[in-house]
Amino acid sequence: MTSSSSFPSGRVCLVGAGPGDPDLLTLKALKALQSADAVVHDMLVSAAILALANPHAALIPAGKRAGQPSARQEEINALIVTLARQGKYVVRLKSGDPGIFGRAGEEIAACRAANVPVSVVAGVTAASAAAASLGVSLTHRDHARRLQFLTGHSREGVLPADIDWAGIADPHATTVLYMGARTLGDFAQRAMAAGLPGAVPAVAIENASRPDQRVWRAALADMRHVLEHAAPQGPVVVLVGYALGE
């Protein structure tokens, strides 16, 4: 999506970097990186991917890592707009897919409001990378009619208050919990209270697709204790559903 601009050469492209393995970058993402003047990147984006950027591009870290100080979203919005107004081709490099729990909507809106052309390059989201690493189908025909991505982290840092628990308790669904390692206990308790059996298989993956990937398998009821003991420091997705038992 683009719009006309009073800054002819400046533009912003929100690019999905995927889960970390450079081989999971799209060709379109690679081309964007190679022609960028500035790369404004999430902390989760791996060094191996940043190394593929135009060597003359400015690499600018911009937030977001759980539990660590990060740039405010408004500052990131202002930064990408300012760089584009200077005539730069700005790649806003985001982990996974920009459109999945990536605050892409706010950055697109900021560019449009400033009349800066903006486009988006899709990326491999953490759920897809995790499923591929496990060798499972998230929508296995015997087990799942529905696939749902859920954030475990509201603006207040707790489980969102408005989750559809009946949907989460659907035994024919696969649920992928992003940013949910810390709220998993609460999630599991509420899901079981809504009727999801505690024995349903769950898998937690830290650093999916990266050399330091770690995987834990447990029944949903037990996964909280497994993760508390493992104390992962990297990004974690938790996948829940009978499809994970295959």
Ligand SMILES: C[S@@+](CC[C@H](N)C(=O)[O-])C[C@H]1O[C@@H](n2cnc3c(N)ncnc32)[C@H](O)[C@@H]1O
């Ligand atoms: C702000 S969200 C960004 C999601 C990203 N846009 C995507 O599509 O994967 C950050 C969360 O994504 C998940 N995540 C991102 N990369 C991951 C990876 N390599 N392995 C496991 N989880 C990952 C974790 O749940 C992490 O807390």
